[in-house]
Amino acid sequence: EPEVTQTPSHQVTQMGQEVILRCVPISNHLYFYWYRQILGQKVEFLVSFYNNEISEKSEIFDDQFSVERPDGSNFTLKIRSTKLEDSAMYFCASINSSYEQYFGPGTRLTVT
Amino acid sequence: RKEVEQDPGPFNVPEGATVAFNCTYSNSASQSFFWYRQDCRKEPKLLMSVYSSGNEDGRFTAQLNRASQYISLLIRDSKLSDSATYLCVVNYGQNFVFGPGTRLSVLP
Numbered sequence: 001e002p003e004v005t006q007t008p009s010h011q012v013t014q015m016g017q018e019v020i021l022r023c024v025p026i027s028n029h030l031y032f033y034w035y036r037q038i039l040g041q042k043v044e045f046l047v048s049f050y051n052n053e054i055s056e057k058s059e060i061f062d063d064q065f066s067v068e069r070p071d072g073s074n075f076t077l078k079i080r081s082t083k084l085e086d087s088a089m090y091f092c093a094s095i096n097s098s099y100e101q102y103f104g105p106g107t108r109l110t111v112t
Numbered sequence: 113r114k115e116v117e118q119d120p121g122p123f124n125v126p127e128g129a130t131v132a133f134n135c136t137y138s139n140s141a142s143q144s145f146f147w148y149r150q151d152c153r154k155e156p157k158l159l160m161s162v163y164s165s166g167n168e169d170g171r172f173t174a175q176l177n178r179a180s181q182y183i184s185l186l187i188r189d190s191k192l193s194d195s196a197t198y199l200c201v202v203n204y205g206q207n208f209v210f211g212p213g214t215r216l217s218v219l220p
C-alpha cells in the first residue's frame with residue numbers, strides 16, 4: 001500500500017537557522033498539505049499545494065515559510081529563520097479524489 | 113469563523129463498552145467530514161469518512177446531521193487497541209479544520 005514518507009524524523013536546530021523538511025507524497029495524489037502540531041495541541045493547517053503552486057495558506061504560514069515541489073516527487077517545507085515557537089511536529093499529507101488525507105509519520109522539529 | 117469543537121474528554125471506559133463522540137462545526141458551507149484517530153506522538157490516520165446517510169464500518173458508526181452541524185462517532189464493543197485520540201475533521205474547499213480531539217482510554 002503506498003504511503004507518505006517524511007525525513008528527517010527528528011530535527012534539532014538553533015534559533016535563527018534555516019530548516020528544510022522533506023516529504024514524498026503518494027504519487028497519484030494531486031493535493032499536498034503541511035500541518036503542524038505543537039505538543040498537546042491540535043493539528044493546525046499550514047498550507048495546501050496543487051499544480052505546483054500554493055492554493056491556500058493559513059495565518060501561521062508567514063514569510064518565514066515556503067514550500068516547493070522541486071522534482072515532481074519531493075515536497076518540501078522550508079522555515080527560513082526558526083524561532084523557539086516553531087518547535088512542533090510537522091506532518092505532510094496528500095489527498096485522494098475523495099478528500100481523504102494520508103499523513104506521513106511527521107518530523108519532530110526542536111528549536112533551541 | 114471556521115471552528116470544530118469536540119467533547120473535551122478524556123473518556124475512560126471498560127473493555128466491551130459502547131462509547132460515543134460528538135463534534136460540532138460552525139461553517140455551514142462545509143463539504144466533507146471525517147474521523148481520524150491519532151496515537152500518542154504519531155500521525156493522524158483516517159478512520160472513516162462521514163456521509164449524510166450515515167455509515168458503518170464494523171464496530172464503528174458515523175452520523176452526520178447537516179441541519180444541526182453535528183457529527184458523531186459510535187464505537188461498540190471497545191477494545192484496548194481503540195485507545196487513542198479521536199479527531200473530527202471538516203473540509204471547506206481545500207482547507208481542512210481539525211477539532212482538538214477527544215482522548216479515549218479503554219481499560220482492561
